[in-house]
Amino acid sequence: MPWVLRGLRDGVVTTRYPRRPDGYGALFDGAITVLSPAPAVDRQTGGDPEIPAGLCPTGAIFVDDDSAQTVRVDRGRCILCGRCVEGRPDLFAFVPDTETAGLTRTALVVPPSPGTEEETRAVRSELARRVRGLRRSIHIRHVDGGSDGAEEAEISALTGPIYDIQRLGMFFTASPRHADILLVTGVGTAGMTEELRRTLEAMPDPKVLVAAGTDAVSGGLVGPTYASLGGIGALVPPDVYVPGSPPSPFSLLHGLLLALGLLPDDRRTR
Amino acid sequence: MTGAALTVRMAPQELAEAVAQEVRSGRRFVALVATAADDGSTALQAVLASDRDLTVLACQLPPGVRSYPALTPLVAAAAWYEREIHDLFGLVPSGHRRLDPLVLPRSGEDLPRPGARRGPVSVELDVTGLPAHVVGQGVFTIPYGPVRSGVFEAVEYLVETVGEEIPHLRTRVYHKHRGIERRFQDLEPADAVLLAERVEGTATVAHALAFSQALEQLADISVPRPAALLRVAHAELERIATHLDSVIRHTEGAGQAVANARLHVHKERLMRLRARLCGHRFGRGVVVPGGVSGPPRLAPSEANGELGALQGALRADLHALMTTPSFLDRLRGTGAVPTQVATDHGAVGPVGRGSGLPGDVRADRPYGAYGHLGFEVATGHREGDALARQRVRLDEIGQALHLVRQALDELDETSDDEWRRPTPVVDGSVLSSVEAPQGELLYLVEVTEGRLTRVKPRTASFHNLAIFHEAFRGDIFTDFVFIEASFGLSMAGVSG
Numbered sequence A: 001m002p003w004v005l006r007g008l009r010d011g012v013v014t015t016r017y018p019r020r021p022d023g024y025g026a027l028f029d030g031a032i033t034v035l036s037p038a039p040a041v042d043r044q045t046g047g048d049p050e051i052p053a054g055l056c057p058t059g060a061i062f063v064d065d066d067s068a069q070t071v072r073v074d075r076g077r078c079i080l081c082g083r084c085v086e087g088r089p090d091l092f093a094f095v096p097d098t099e100t101a102g103l104t105r106t107a108l109v110v111p112p113s114p115g116t117e118e119e120t121r122a123v124r125s126e127l128a129r130r131v132r133g134l135r136r137s138i139h140i141r142h143v144d145g146g147s148d149g150a151e152e153a154e155i156s157a158l159t160g161p162i163y164d165i166q167r168l169g170m171f172f173t174a175s176p177r178h179a180d181i182l183l184v185t186g187v188g189t190a191g192m193t194e195e196l197r198r199t200l201e202a203m204p205d206p207k208v209l210v211a212a213g214t215d216a217v218s219g220g221l222v223g224p225t226y227a228s229l230g231g232i233g234a235l236v237p238p239d240v241y242v243p244g245s246p247p248s249p250f251s252l253l254h255g256l257l258l259a260l261g262l263l264p265d266d267r268r269t270r
Numbered sequence B: 001m002t003g004a005a006l007t008v009r010m011a012p013q014e015l016a017e018a019v020a021q022e023v024r025s026g027r028r029f030v031a032l033v034a035t036a037a038d039d040g041s042t043a044l045q046a047v048l049a050s051d052r053d054l055t056v057l058a059c060q061l062p063p064g065v066r067s068y069p070a071l072t073p074l075v076a077a078a079a080w081y082e083r084e085i086h087d088l089f090g091l092v093p094s095g096h097r098r099l100d101p102l103v104l105p106r107s108g109e110d111l112p113r114p115g116a117r118r119g120p121v122s123v124e125l126d127v128t129g130l131p132a133h134v135v136g137q138g139v140f141t142i143p144y145g146p147v148r149s150g151v152f153e154a155v156e157y158l159v160e161t162v163g164e165e166i167p168h169l170r171t172r173v174y175h176k177h178r179g180i181e182r183r184f185q186d187l188e189p190a191d192a193v194l195l196a197e198r199v200e201g202t203a204t205v206a207h208a209l210a211f212s213q214a215l216e217q218l219a220d221i222s223v224p225r226p227a228a229l230l231r232v233a234h235a236e237l238e239r240i241a242t243h244l245d246s247v248i249r250h251t252e253g254a255g256q257a258v259a260n261a262r263l264h265v266h267k268e269r270l271m272r273l274r275a276r277l278c279g280h281r282f283g284r285g286v287v288v289p290g291g292v293s294g295p296p297r298l299a300p301s302e303a304n305g306e307l308g309a310l311q312g313a314l315r316a317d318l319h320a321l322m323t324t325p326s327f328l329d330r331l332r333g334t335g336a337v338p339t340q341v342a343t344d345h346g347a348v349g350p351v352g353r354g355s356g357l358p359g360d361v362r363a364d365r366p367y368g369a370y371g372h373l374g375f376e377v378a379t380g381h382r383e384g385d386a387l388a389r390q391r392v393r394l395d396e397i398g399q400a401l402h403l404v405r406q407a408l409d410e411l412d413e414t415s416d417d418e419w420r421r422p423t424p425v426v427d428g429s430v431l432s433s434v435e436a437p438q439g440e441l442l443y444l445v446e447v448t449e450g451r452l453t454r455v456k457p458r459t460a461s462f463h464n465l466a467i468f469h470e471a472f473r474g475d476i477f478t479d480f481v482f483i484e485a486s487f488g489l490s491m492a493g494v495s496g
């Protein structure tokens, strides 16, 4: 059968996101949340205030050093392994959220630490000023800084008909000289340090750096090692952080839109 | 149980000849693995396979001894292994013709090596010593990567042309070296399965499985039947997804836009089904030592229904693709790996099977539930070209769907509700293997006093990439995309 006819089957499959929320996000565990941020003072649940050391293999869970002892999760370190949910279901839960990207490292912490909002607001307006100069079509250059390969599979999905980032005016480009966004995956290996610097240098201003995936944000479970950093932030400060191991296509999309200031106002909270 | 590999110990001087003897008698060279001990000695283990089992030939280099007779001059398939061991352990295989750095280019011999028990905290790379840019009259080198257009893992290819000769392809894989093997040693055995999932992301389930099986073999436990079935379901869904990635790359390269778009949609449906079964699009967190983390979140009958619909859609589109002459023309005769080359190297997975080698761990050394489920190994393709590898993958997608449906059917009927058995951490050293989407995946795991003292994943990607250059005979530039896609390897799994 000719491909032309096959192509017309099944109708529209493309998501409407971000114009409308997409139901798929509700189907899988996109992020971790803290249910009861202050177990030490929560007498009702009778929860054990002590969070066992080693509960989280990446050290994403921490407790504030003050008297409130608020429990927080740094999603930038979280690899969504579910150990905390299994071990302390009274404290932690998965939430079906794919809008997980943030403009600062601290914006990835839940519940947000005091002051995060002001900091994020400042960063957002600075970034908005910078990207105002970008053309209508945005070119993305991808660089693998030492990923496990799953990130690349999810990024590739963005070009397929379901996510179809081309409809949003975004394209992957063959040349760094035409790139507006540098999308970096991986922990930041010694072997990619030079390549990353060179690519960034070759890009025209204004340029936006997106760290895609928990490995790129913090090293995740992998870095730092003798041959890699704990995320690419140790090399160049990213403008947008997209957690996830790997980040889902919707999270990646959220990160890219956040970078360009293209999200409806009520969702620009992080 | 795949763990009971026979180990034959010998003197370092005897290793190379003994391995060569095994290969001459028809065994397949699988791997060469080094392990450093606390006293400064280093063990070398050469793994060989017959049709049904693994044998290990082992020797011990005493403290201070850095050299042993090289295997490579007698068994060419050992070349990359000896280069890697030189990089990470500082051993010098005497008689190895080209001991160029592979995963960790540095300058100097007397360096602290990351493979040592107390290796360096950080290393400086020095790429100036790498063979490249062969200078001379009429020599051109065209570098490609590690950053290139499109979305690819980092790897660098150098196309070298000398006069009228067919260009030579050189592959550089150090860019992505993360030091993952040593990272295992920092982790608790129970957490390390999470790292195994991240060695090679497109083979997440396979790695978790191979690693978990190793701990299970040491503890001498078997996993509950429902767990074994769910493992098969996830491993085969992963195979389908990774094979589809390869087909999608082919359609992209051939400009088959409609096929490309439709396959993207099918792949996404598959990823969503995986996520509905376990909460994760890549099946991370499913396989744990002792079984699986829990029952499927989606009723097996419902999953089977969705799979049936997907199967119908896939079958029709793949059939249409494989009857599109302009597509087949691009693949036919492209990137041929002759059977002899594949045999000599011991090529594994779809690369081996496309060249007529029937090996498949699921059938040769059955593990988990594979021994009881019906499936056929994709044999019958021997042309060795991109088309043959593509046909292998399409056969395997069909068989994988069949396997998943059998597993889900049985899960649907069973009332058994045991998903995981306690797996005590038991000292010892063990080999475990599974068939990953890319081919045979091997884990060597050593536990000492309850700690992981050595974890070596040997990926099919690492093993097969060493003969990638053999597939380039014709026009490098037009064939490249198909040869790369049809090998279907993961650079993360190569660089380590």
Ligand code: SF4
Residues within 6 Å of the ligand: A032, A055, A056, A057, A058, A059, A060, A061, A073, A077, A078, A079, A080, A081, A082, A083, A084, A085, A092
């Ligand atoms: S899901 Fe895993 S990595 Fe994330 S916070 Fe919980 S324990 Fe840590």
